Amino acid sequence: MTTGKRRAPAGAAVLRGEITTAIRRALMQELAAVGYGRLSIEAVARRAGVSKTAIYRRWNSKLDLVLEVVNAAAGARLPALDTGSLRSDLALLFQVVAHALGHPLASQIIPDLLAEAARNPTIDETLQQVLRARQQEIVGRLISRAVQRGELPATTDPDVAVDLIVGPLYWRLAIARTPFTDSYLETLVDSVVRALGTADTLPRQREAPTPG
Amino acid sequence: MTTGKRRAPAGAAVLRGEITTAIRRALMQELAAVGYGRLSIEAVARRAGVSKTAIYRRWNSKLDLVLEVVNAAAGARLPALDTGSLRSDLALLFQVVAHALGHPLASQIIPDLLAEAARNPTIDETLQQVLRARQQEIVGRLISRAVQRGELPATTDPDVAVDLIVGPLYWRLAIARTPFTDSYLETLVDSVVRALGTADTLPRQREAPTPG
DNA sequence: AGACGTCGGGACGCAACCGTACCGTCGTTG
DNA sequence: CAACGACGGTACGGTTGCGTCCCGACGTCT
Structure with missing residues (x-):
């Protein structure tokens, strides 16, 4: 031998x-x-x-x-993203996402692969890991920080939060592909911050009566 | 001759x-x-x-x-959708959308065509007409009614509103394709209602002081 | 310096699909 | 009842892509 x-x-x-x-x-x-x-x-x-x-x-x-190339391309860096308040965290996150989806390559490839994932389990699995899991992690941390700061109630549903944070921007940039301005981003941030809060966001405001 | x-x-x-x-x-x-x-x-x-x-x-x-088949399939009916309040209007709209995107055919075809629209101008034009224009119309009416009722300020940006209303549900149903419950829909409706309102949503609540 | 062994490239067989031409079929019209 | 004429289906050439095989080229290790 x-x-x-x-x-x-x-x-x-x-x-x-x-x-x-x-x-x-x-x-x-x-x-x-x-x-x-x-x-x-x-x-x-x-x-x-x-x-x-x-x-x-x-x-x-x-x-x-x-799969290999997508994995490598997406497996990049995720910034620390802890700016001190929910609103500024969100604003930064949106700017990063807007910048990323601003690349024509990204805004064409990502929706395409996401659509393909609906019929190709292997692609689905990969995107689940490099995209959605990452989103959940980032949003989850963002929310837990906001909860610790008292900006959000502890009952905040991270499931809904992900959709609220990711959905509108993704729709705008990757699907509708409508040009957007800084003021749009600001308005969106404000809206999402309001969306995440509950009617009794800040416990000490809870008993503030609304005179009828 | x-x-x-x-x-x-x-x-x-x-x-x-x-x-x-x-x-x-x-x-x-x-x-x-x-x-x-x-x-x-x-x-x-x-x-x-x-x-x-x-x-x-x-x-x-x-x-x-x-194009012809998609046009025919999408050119269906859009319900009246005037239930008396912003919240119930949204709840109904979400249920209709959730039902529509619940069909496996729709949830696979729509993202695929939307991705294809990014490179095919003809498809883009068609979807612009049968999808996005329709959304803008529906959301526009929904908002103007809410403004008339005093539920939203007249300055509400319909552009942002469309993204806020369409984005999360589309992401959830067509992209993430995560199962969802009735309570998820309710939470989402509540969140979007909050998102649409401004800090001074109801004028007469504007002067309610928040004791420091 | 010589041998080694994988490299990159061109060529091949196979399969799928596009769009068209042709052919027999069939029900209404006059 | 006979002719009309578009119907649906088969067959065809041309194109494209997949995955493989074979070839000369080339730089390092002995």
Whole structure:
């Protein structure tokens, strides 16, 4: 038995990082241009100026490629986001999200993959991890801080809160794709802050009578 | 010149409505199953138990077919929706929307087409008409009624209102596709009502002092 | 310096789909 | 009753993409 260990790949026999990068970039662009449904490896290779083999050497299939790249792209950094008040936390969060969804690539790829997730369990699982779970974590922390500050009641439903915070901005930026102004963002922040509070937001205001 | 009028098609030489219906139904199912990107006429024909020719006789192209069917499906009825108060109007609206997006077909087709609209101007235009314009109209009326009742200030921004009303529910039902309960809907209604109001929602409450 | 072994690229077989041309069928019209 | 004429379906060429195989090129390790 030749248990002889092959020596490690070396020399020209090693993946060129520049090509891997070109493929990644081309995939994102192609994904934005035609969507996951029509995505073709050949088109990605063409756009990257690379042969199909270069892609198949690195990833097993179309799905593998997309999942890995999306994971890497989304697995970036999530800012600390603790500014001292619910309103300013939200304002910062909205600005970050607006900036992220402002990238044409993101605003085209994300809705496309989210739609595809409805029929592809693997994509669904990945997005669940890199997108929704992250949202829940961020919003959850944001809310618990607000509760500690006394800005929100402890009964605040984080489930509803996620939808209230994510929904409007996502609809506006990714679906309607309507231009928006700073004052829009401010109005939205104010609205969401009001939405999160309850009728008796601040306990000590609870007994303030409203003279009829 | 033979201006001779051809006699109108008759007998077997006339479109069979049952087949047109079958094509429509098959298109919706196929659209939900694979999305617009991967939609193929052959698959629609197969699913409908019909030949491709039967489709091409009725519509010029894939896009024509989709646009016409979507237009017909969405061009349905919009209820009167005037229940006497902002809260109950919203509650009814949410129930209607939740019911509509509850259909698996709708919750798969709509996000898919909305994503496709980002790259296909024709689809975008159609959805703008049958979806977003309708939303703006409904929300606009809902708000103006609330303003007349004194439930909302006249300065309410209908632009923000649409996002606040549509966004969370759309996110929840079409994107996250998380099961939801009646109490979730109620909480959401309450939150949105609060979001829409301003700090001085009801003028006569404006001077109610908050003792420090 | 020579051998090694994977690299990237071009080419191939296979499958699916588009849109069209053709062909026999069938019910109404005159 | 005979002719009309669009019907639905099959068959076809052309295109595109998938995944694989084979090739010369190339840089490091011995």
